Amino acid sequence: MGSGDRVGGSESSLSRVVSVGAVVLVGGTLALFHAASIVTASGNVWTVLSGGVTSLSFSLAVVAIGVWVGRRWEAPTTVRVAVWCVGGTAAFGVLAVLASVLVESQGGRLPFGPRWFGGASSVGALLGSVLGIYDARQVRARRRWREVKARTERLNTRLRRSNERLMVLNRVLRHNVRNDLNVVVGRAELVADRNDGVDERDARTIVDVAERLVDQSDKARTLETLMETQGEAQPIDLTAVVERELADLGREYPAIAVEAEMPDEQPVAAAPSLDTAVANVLDNAARHNDAEDPWLSVTVAREDDTVELTVVDNGPGIPDHELDVLDAGAETKLEHSSGLGLWTAVWVVEHSDGDIEFADNDPRGTVVTLRFPAAEDAASMEFLDTAGVEGLSPV
Numbered sequence: 408m409g410s411g412d413r414v415g416g417s418e419s420s421l422s423r424v425v426s427v428g429a430v431v432l433v434g435g436t437l438a439l440f441h442a443a444s445i446v447t448a449s450g451n452v453w454t455v456l457s458g459g460v461t462s463l464s465f466s467l468a469v470v471a472i473g474v475w476v477g478r479r480w481e482a483p484t485t486v487r488v489a490v491w492c493v494g495g496t497a498a499f500g501v502l503a504v505l506a507s508v509l510v511e512s513q514g515g516r517l518p519f520g521p522r523w524f525g526g527a528s529s530v531g532a533l534l535g536s537v538l539g540i541y542d543a544r545q546v547r548a549r550r551r552w553r554e555v556k557a558r559t560e561r562l563n564t565r566l567r568r569s570n571e572r573l574m575v576l577n578r579v580l581r582h583n584v585r586n587d588l589n590v591v592v593g594r595a596e597l598v599a600d601r602n603d604g605v606d607e608r609d610a611r612t613i614v615d616v617a618e619r620l621v622d623q624s625d626k627a628r629t630l631e632t633l634m635e636t637q638g639e640a641q642p643i644d645l646t647a648v649v650e651r652e653l654a655d656l657g658r659e660y661p662a663i664a665v666e667a668e669m670p671d672e673q674p675v676a677a678a679p680s681l682d683t684a685v686a687n688v689l690d691n692a693a694r695h696n697d698a699e700d701p702w703l704s705v706t707v708a709r710e711d712d713t714v715e716l717t718v719v720d721n722g723p724g725i726p727d728h729e730l731d732v733l734d735a736g737a738e739t740k741l742e743h744s745s746g747l748g749l750w751t752a753v754w755v756v757e758h759s760d761g762d763i764e765f766a767d768n769d770p771r772g773t774v775v776t777l778r779f780p781a782a783e784d785a786a787s788m789e790f791l792d793t794a795g796v797e798g799l800s801p802v
Contacts, residue, residue, distance in 0.1 A: 495535020
């Protein structure tokens with residue numbers, strides 16, 4: 408500990424001792440005065456006892472407050488209580504003097520003599536001490552609030568800087584990895600074209616793996632753009648979104664039979680990227696469907712204040728370990744999801760204050776249910792029948 412710390416600590420301890428001593432001294436002096444007044448008083452015993460004992464109790468309470476403050480708090484809190492105590496004592500003492508002068512100027516006389524001034528001072532000392540404790544607690548509460556606010560601002564700043572660094576690092580790595588993978592794909596295709604047999608198969612395997620990694624990089628870019636442009640929930644016609652995405656799905660997967668049951672319009676309160684979530688759920692149902700007669704069913708229905716979009720397929724189903732990751736809301740070292748599509752759907756639905764549920768279809772396939780808050784009727788509001796971020800594709 409340096410000399411400055413020692414000096415500061417000594418000054419703080421001295422301030423604490425002096426302030427606590429001032430409170431105890433005020434209360435003790437008044438207590439001795441009232442005790443002496445009770446013993447030496449003459450006249451009506453009950454009047455002396457009632458007034459004296461009350462004032463004595465007030466004075467002893469001031470002493471107790473001084474001891475309690477000294478054990479519980481440090482300077483400058485004890486100094487604040489002492490200032491209030493001494494100030495209250497002086498203020499009520501002055502009021503007592505003024506009252507005495509006023510009464511005597513009218514030809515009267517106070518009945519209790521010096522006890523009147525002592526009693527008033529005791530009331531002032533107790534009231535000042537109580538107000539001092541209240542004031543000290545308010546000051547301490549404001550100081551703690553400022554400390555918490557400053558700590559929160561520092562954490563927010565660190566978090567913002569960390570996010571910015573991660574985004575820069577992500578973009579640089581993704582760009583470099585994508586460029587290098589494109590080189591790998593090109594070279595592997597040349598090797599496959601120049602060879603046959605085992606060498607050709609190995610080269611084709613390299614091409615397939617590298618192309619999947621490039622695809623994942625593109626999906627990560629799409630998801631990053633989606634998160635950066637995410638806005639507040641707004642009214643969107645879910646029927647229009649589903650119809651548009653089903654049309655795109657039919658062009659990409661013409662072998663999939665689709666059944667749809669929807670109202671003409673169904674407004675929901677959802678994030679602007681609702682179409683991306685719907686596209687990913689539909690794409691997941693169609694892309695992995697290996698049935699001989701693949702099909703999927705889409706239903707939009709409203710129940711009370713909730714609108715449900717249900718997608719049913721007869722594919723192989725979502726692996727249990729991927730469902731566990733989606734339910735937990737985070738990936739771990741032992742469990743992780745193989746893609747970003749369903750993650751995107753989950754995040755968009757959660758941002759829309761809705762929920763998403765995955766279940767097994769009987770006898771085969773998956774049932775995905777997306778629930779959104781219902782919006783106002785389209786006829787009574789400025790209705791938005793389009794959604795999503797321009798240029799985004801299913802991830």
